[in-house]
Amino acid sequence: KAGVTQTPRYLIKTRGQQVTLSCSPISGHRSVSWYQQTPGQGLQFLFEYFSETQRNKGNFPGRFSGRQFSNSRSEMNVSTLELGDSALYLCASSLVERADNEQFFGPGTRLTVL
Amino acid sequence: AQTVTQSQPEMSVQEAETVTLSCTYDTSENNYYLFWYKQPPSRQMILVIRQEAYKQQNATENRFSVNFQKAAKSFSLKISDSQLGDTAMYFCAFAKIPLVFGKGTRLSVIA
Numbered sequence: 001k002a003g004v005t006q007t008p009r010y011l012i013k014t015r016g017q018q019v020t021l022s023c024s025p026i027s028g029h030r031s032v033s034w035y036q037q038t039p040g041q042g043l044q045f046l047f048e049y050f051s052e053t054q055r056n057k058g059n060f061p062g063r064f065s066g067r068q069f070s071n072s073r074s075e076m077n078v079s080t081l082e083l084g085d086s087a088l089y090l091c092a093s094s095l096v097e098r099a100d101n102e103q104f105f106g107p108g109t110r111l112t113v114l
Numbered sequence: 115a116q117t118v119t120q121s122q123p124e125m126s127v128q129e130a131e132t133v134t135l136s137c138t139y140d141t142s143e144n145n146y147y148l149f150w151y152k153q154p155p156s157r158q159m160i161l162v163i164r165q166e167a168y169k170q171q172n173a174t175e176n177r178f179s180v181n182f183q184k185a186a187k188s189f190s191l192k193i194s195d196s197q198l199g200d201t202a203m204y205f206c207a208f209a210k211i212p213l214v215f216g217k218g219t220r221l222s223v224i225a
Contacts, residue, residue, distance in 0.1 A: 031211060033211060033212055033213075035212070042215060042216075042217045042218060043205065043213075043215040043218075045212035045213075048211055048212055055211075056211065056212055058212070088157065090159065092159075092213075094211065096211075100147040100149075100164055100166070100209050101147065101209045101210055101211050101213070102147075102149070102161060102164065102209070103211070103213055104161075105151075105158060105159035105160070106158075107156075107157055107158045108157050108158075
């Protein structure tokens, strides 16, 4: 089975631009979560989607948004980029039927905002 | 709400030696799962070991084992016979969606 894939792997943007990141979960996984990882803040939860619906949301401004498609693929969008948005963005998928909520992570997208 | 604390930002260990990474957590739940995830320099986060709180027996996966103390809310990871490939960030996590992560411990294995 293919793992979680994320595209692109690297992005360089300038302040004020917007960006869209993509995540394809493991086949059969319907839950997709997004995390932001920075050296200072560690791993912070952005949002989780299940069956095209946002089920959980972290404490991020409205510039961060996401969606999930009927094939469970997910995208996240960041508008009006700020320098502080530079981070590694990780996507994780899971089988909601699992009691342990194990999440499988993609390799991440490294976003640099100049 | 759950919280997870890893008190060791960085650690180092000689190759073939044993190292223990600490993790404490707080929860009001009675049955739950805890994870240790490993994030090597290549960045892909992978699950190392899981522990179900209902089980008293400590989990073991090859060279990795945990010391789970439910009453003390402690969940440490022991790596035996450390190898260079164990060099990574290690995250303790409370298993919910979303995962509740500690800040991580950067482990360096020295030849």
